[in-house]
Amino acid sequence: MKTVGLALLFGLCCLTGFRIAAGKTERMRTVRALQGDLQQFSERIASGRSSLIGIASEQPDLFCGALSRYLDALAQGKTEDGAAETAVEGLRSGSTEYNGMQMFFTGLSATGCTDLVKRTETLGSILKRAETESESEAKQARVIRVSGALVGAAIAILLI
Numbered sequence: 118m119k120t121v122g123l124a125l126l127f128g129l130c131c132l133t134g135f136r137i138a139a140g141k142t143e144r145m146r147t148v149r150a151l152q153g154d155l156q157q158f159s160e161r162i163a164s165g166r167s168s169l170i171g172i173a174s175e176q177p178d179l180f181c182g183a184l185s186r187y188l189d190a191l192a193q194g195k196t197e198d199g200a201a202e203t204a205v206e207g208l209r210s211g212s213t214e215y216n217g218m219q220m221f222f223t224g225l226s227a228t229g230c231t232d233l234v235k236r237t238e239t240l241g242s243i244l245k246r247a248e249t250e251s252e253s254e255a256k257q258a259r260v261i262r263v264s265g266a267l268v269g270a271a272i273a274i275l276l277i
Contacts, residue, residue: 119276123273123277124273126272126276127266127269127272128269129269130265130266130268130269130272131265131266131269132265134263134264134265134266134268134269135265137258137261138258138261138262138265139258141254141255141257141258141261142254142255142258144209144214144251144254145251145252145254145255147179147208147214148244148247148251149248150179150180151179151180151214151218152241152244152248153178154176154178154179154180154181155237155241155244156241157176157178157180158172158180158181158184158237159237159238159241162230162233162234162237163234165230169184169225172184173188179207182207183205183207183218183222184204186203186204187200187201187203187204187222187225188200189203190203191226197223197224197225197226197227200222200226201222201225202219204219204222205222212247213243213246213247213250214247216243217239217243217244217247218240220240220243221236221237221239
C-alpha cells in the first residue's frame with residue numbers, strides 16, 4: 118500500500134510539473150500560429166485579390182478569427198479601440214503579441230493598402246520579438262518538467 122502511495126505522489130509531482138510547463142509552451146505555439154497566419158494574410162493583401170471581409174470569412178485561423186471579431190465589433194457600432202480590444206480577447210493580456218495585435222487593429226479600418234502592408238510588417242517584427250520571449254519561456258518549461266519529476270522522486274525517497 119505504501120508503494121502505491123509513493124507511486125501516486127511521484128505521479129502527482131510529475132503531473133504538476135507538466136501542467137505548469139504546458140502553460141508556458143502554449144504561448145510559443147500561439148505566437149508561431151500568429152506568425153504563419155500573418156504571413157498568409159500579408160500575401161493575400163499584397164496580391165490585392167481580397168478585401169478584409171473576404172479574408173476574414175475565408176480563413177478560420179487564429180489571426181483571421183481576430184480580424185473577423187474586429188470587423189464584427191465595428192459593424193455593431195463599437196469604437197476602434199473597443200473593436201481592437203474585442204479582436205485580441207483570446208491572447209494573454211499584457212504580452213508582446215497582445216500589444217502588437219492591439220496596435221495592428223487600432224485604426225485598421227481607416228488605413229489604405231500601402232499602410233496595411235506596413236502594419237503587417239511591423240506586426241511581423243513584433244511577433245518575432247514575442248517568439249524570442251516565448252522560446253525562453255519554453256526553455257523554462259523544460260526545467261519545470263524535470264523539476265517536477267525530481268521533486269517527486271526526492272519526496273518518494275524521503276518517505277521510504
